[in-house]
Amino acid sequence: MPRRRSLLLCLAAAALAGCASDVPDFQRAPDDEALASLPVKVLMIQGFADVHRALAGRLIIPTQIQTEAGYGTIPAIALAVAPYLQEGASVDVVVAPVAVLEQLQAQSLLRRGSIVPVVQTPLAAAVQAGRAAPPLQSEQDVRALLQSARTVAYPSSEGSAFIEQQLLPQLGMADTVLSKSIKVFGPQVAQLVARGDAELGLQLRSELQQSAGTRIIGDLPAPLAYAAVYGAAVAGHATSAAGGQALARFYQREAAQHDWAGTGWEAPAAQRQPY
Numbered sequence: 001m002p003r004r005r006s007l008l009l010c011l012a013a014a015a016l017a018g019c020a021s022d023v024p025d026f027q028r029a030p031d032d033e034a035l036a037s038l039p040v041k042v043l044m045i046q047g048f049a050d051v052h053r054a055l056a057g058r059l060i061i062p063t064q065i066q067t068e069a070g071y072g073t074i075p076a077i078a079l080a081v082a083p084y085l086q087e088g089a090s091v092d093v094v095v096a097p098v099a100v101l102e103q104l105q106a107q108s109l110l111r112r113g114s115i116v117p118v119v120q121t122p123l124a125a126a127v128q129a130g131r132a133a134p135p136l137q138s139e140q141d142v143r144a145l146l147q148s149a150r151t152v153a154y155p156s157s158e159g160s161a162f163i164e165q166q167l168l169p170q171l172g173m174a175d176t177v178l179s180k181s182i183k184v185f186g187p188q189v190a191q192l193v194a195r196g197d198a199e200l201g202l203q204l205r206s207e208l209q210q211s212a213g214t215r216i217i218g219d220l221p222a223p224l225a226y227a228a229v230y231g232a233a234v235a236g237h238a239t240s241a242a243g244g245q246a247l248a249r250f251y252q253r254e255a256a257q258h259d260w261a262g263t264g265w266e267a268p269a270a271q272r273q274p275y
Contacts, residue, residue, distance in 0.1 A: 038240040039063060040247050043084050045070035045077065045096040047158070047206070048230050051119050051265055052095075055254045061247050070096065071157045071186050078103040085109040085235050092238040093247055097158055098231040105233065111241070114234040116248040117268045119255045120227040121206035122219040123159050124264075128196055129215045136218040139171070145200065145217075146177050153198035155186040155207075158228040163202060167224055190214050204228055206264035229268055 039062040044052065046067045068084070070077050078100045084091050085104065094101065094110060098117055104110045125136060125145060134148075135141045146152065146168075154163050160183065168174040182198055186207060193201035194213025201214065208216050220226060232248035234241050256267040 038243060040240050040243040041090055041092045042066070042247070043068060043081065043091045043094050043235075045081075045100070045230070047097075047204075048095045048119075050206070050263070051230070051251075051255065054258060054260075054263070054265075055251065058254055059247075059250060061243060061250065063247065070100075071155075073156070073161060074099045074158070075103065077157075078107075082107065082109060085237065087237060089235075089237060090239075091235045092240045093232055093234060093244040095230065095232045095251070098229045101231055101233045109236050110233040111236055111238070114245065114248070115231050116233070116252050117229050117231045118248075118251045119260075119265050120229040120268045121204045121264050121266070123162065123202060123226040123228075124205040124208055124219045125217045126190065126193055126201045126203065126208050126211075126214040127199065127217060128193055129213050131215060133215060133217045137221055139221070139224060142220060142224055143171055143173065146171070146173055149200035150180065151198045152177055152181045152200045152202065153189045153192045154181060154183060154202040155189050155204075156183050157186045159202070159204060159226060162226045167220070167226070170224065187211075204264070209262065209264035227269070 042063055042065045044065055044067050046069050049067055052065070068081055070080070072080070074097065077096065081094065081096065081100065081104060083089070085094070094104065095118070098115060101110060101115045105112060105115060127133065134145055136145065154160060164174070164178070168177050182192060184192065189201045189203040190208055190211030190213070192198040194211065201208070205216065205219060208214060232251050234244040234248070238244050260266050
């Protein structure tokens with residue numbers, strides 16, 4: 001997967017000691033930003049950047065941030081992030097979909113017990129702006145919407161596995177829908193819908209919300225609902241582990257209190273303990 005990186009701030013280079021395979025369980029310290037005596041070096045999947053900007057006004061922890069594009073399947077994103085976390089890399093905290101963090105933690109590249117869920121965005125359906133919005137309140141509505149659409153666009157990134165392996169098989173429509181679908185680089189879903197090249201788009205609401213030329217019908221209803229949950233976790237070779245923990249808790253606390261109306265983001269439905 002091509003890696004597209006955009007530097008928000010220069011990521012300082014530092015040689016870190018230790019072996020990832022010997023990363024201990026994360027020792028939780030008090031939720032106190034004063035623990036961040038060093039700048040916390042953050043590797044952030046680009047999709048979280050808007051959340052960071054929304055919360056940064058209250059951030060007193062010094063941070064240095066680098067973003068990784070993070071498009072592709074969950075395993076592909078984890079593979080792209082892993083080199084940053086090898087011995088000698090300079091990262092304290094990783095902010096990414098929780099599914100990515102879990103894979104990195106299984107490889108001992110993140111400290112066990114340090115994953116903190118922060119925010120989520122649901123999978124939504126959209127049509128071209130100006131088109132009538134069909135109902136989307138039941139499983140039957142979803143079935144009818146997919147059946148009637150001549151072309152369906154969905155992303156190659158977060159949510160694609162759910163669409164291909166759960167949503168469509170559960171509806172018994174995998175062959176029917178996939179044969180008329182276009183699987184594309186994330187933001188291109190909204191672009192195809194806006195141009196009329198795809199009659200229906202399935203995409204995370206946070207990305208659709210920013211797209212002109214589309215009309216969001218709504219989130220997929222239960223029992224077909226899906227949300228991408230983003231979290232923060234402390235890197236195995238973190239220089240500022242205490243600061244990293246404080247930053248992760250800052251994100252979680254402020255995201256739960258923030259007004260996300262109109263952004264497509266929301267606090268996780270059920271705040272889970274770090275794991």
